[in-house]
Amino acid sequence: MENQELPPAFEHALAGFGRYLEAERARSAHTRRAYLSDLRSLLEYAASEGLTDLPGLDLGTFRGWLGAQSQAGMSRSTLARRSATARSFTTWAFREELIKVDPALRLRAPKAEKSLPGVLQPQQLVRLLRGMEEAAAEGSPVPVRNRAMVEVLYATGLRVGELAGLDVDDLNPDRRTLRVIGKGNKERTVPYGVPAAVAIDDWLRRGRPLLATGQSGPALFLGSRGNRVDQRQVRTVVKGLFEALGDTSATGPHALRHSAATHLLDGGADLRAVQEILGHSSLATTQIYTHVSVERLRRSYQQAHPRA
Structure with missing residues (x-):
């Protein structure tokens, strides 16, 4: 229209x-x-x-x-x-003095419904990442890249735009951290684990060089033509992986971010540490993941306790 x-x-x-x-x-x-x-x-x-x-x-x-x-x-x-x-x-x-009074000061709208974000179970992620590791072992650069991207998304909880914007020099392999430019051009440092480090190293050694061209610049992840990977490409890759997994309603990269946050909290991570990792400006945004964990605990209780 x-x-x-x-x-x-x-x-x-x-x-x-x-x-x-x-x-x-x-x-x-x-x-x-x-x-x-x-x-x-x-x-x-x-x-x-x-x-x-x-x-x-x-x-x-x-x-x-x-x-x-x-x-x-x-x-x-x-x-x-x-x-x-x-x-x-x-x-x-x-x-800007385009109006003399603010007419929307008392404007109220219905509160948005808070839905619990979709979260992958750890065993689903193990299955998914094992399959990606096997595909990457065949040597084609695209599966090597895809494995590294998904490992990074789950290890760090990055937004898909943040992942696509990463440059090679944003990595600090010795400390296993990466520098991210998030919403509002705010910079943060995020740690990642050994599996992500192995996948990134594999991509840099035998994946990226096969796709890199004179137009690639410093971009960490590249598309098949050598340009910086596009957010839509990342979404398409993750969507296909979830569909192949078969037993999840998750549809896109944000589910990996949700999963990372929930699994961190389930493992005992401090809420403010998770806030810093995710780049949330407000702790209230991070707190939705505590509701996810409590909801999972409630379901487990109802299934297991004889008098639930």
């Missing part, structure tokens, strides 16, 4: 907010598209109500916009995200 034409003042504000997200908030291109899509939806609704400039926006406009989407069947999590986008936008507009 094509975007509706907006009043000039709205188009100007939309472009300005996009520049702010990129220059000051350092949001990724994907995140900026999501914010601007939400904002355009709001401004299209406001225009349909006869508004042509930002000072005309009021709390009723925002509530009407969210209400219309709720009636259309939009999920609570999407409504919560769009409400947050609206508040970020009006905060920015007030700071």
Whole structure:
């Protein structure tokens, strides 16, 4: 569906907010598209109500916009995200003196439903990684790369974008750590274990040199044409692995991040240490993994205790 034409003042504000997200908030291109899509939806609704400039926006406009989407069947999590986008936008507009009062200060949306993330069982991961090790032993560079990528994703809990952005010199093989540039361009150092170290070394010795070209630069993981591996390629690889595994509903790389966090906590890791490893800005985000572990404990109790 094509975007509706907006009043000039709205188009100007939309472009300005996009520049702010990129220059000051350092949001990724994907995140900026999501914010601007939400904002355009709001401004299209406001225009349909006869508004042509930002000072005309009021709390009723925002509530009407969210209400219309709720009636259309939009999920609570999407409504919560769009409400947050609206508040970020009006905060920015007030700071830029495009509006004299912030109309979204009292805006509230339904709390997003908190679903427990999908987690692979340790034995499933052992089976998956053993199969990848066997495939890598055949010598083709792509299976060697895939094994290294999955080992790193599970060992470190990296986001797929962080994995794709790794350079060779981000590795510290002696300390078995890697430097990551995460959300908001924040840098962190993440440890990894011996299996990941072995897989990375294998990739650097007999995988990467076969794919590297003059265009490869310092990228750690390469696509089949020698360029930096694309996030979509990583997702496709992991999706295929999970489908082949057969006994999991997990579908993408984020399941490896969920699994890493949950298994760390199950093994007794400190919550704040897991927060640092994952690069969460808020401890509350990390705490969802404690719910996963408690839920697993509850299921085990119900299955095993005679009076559960």
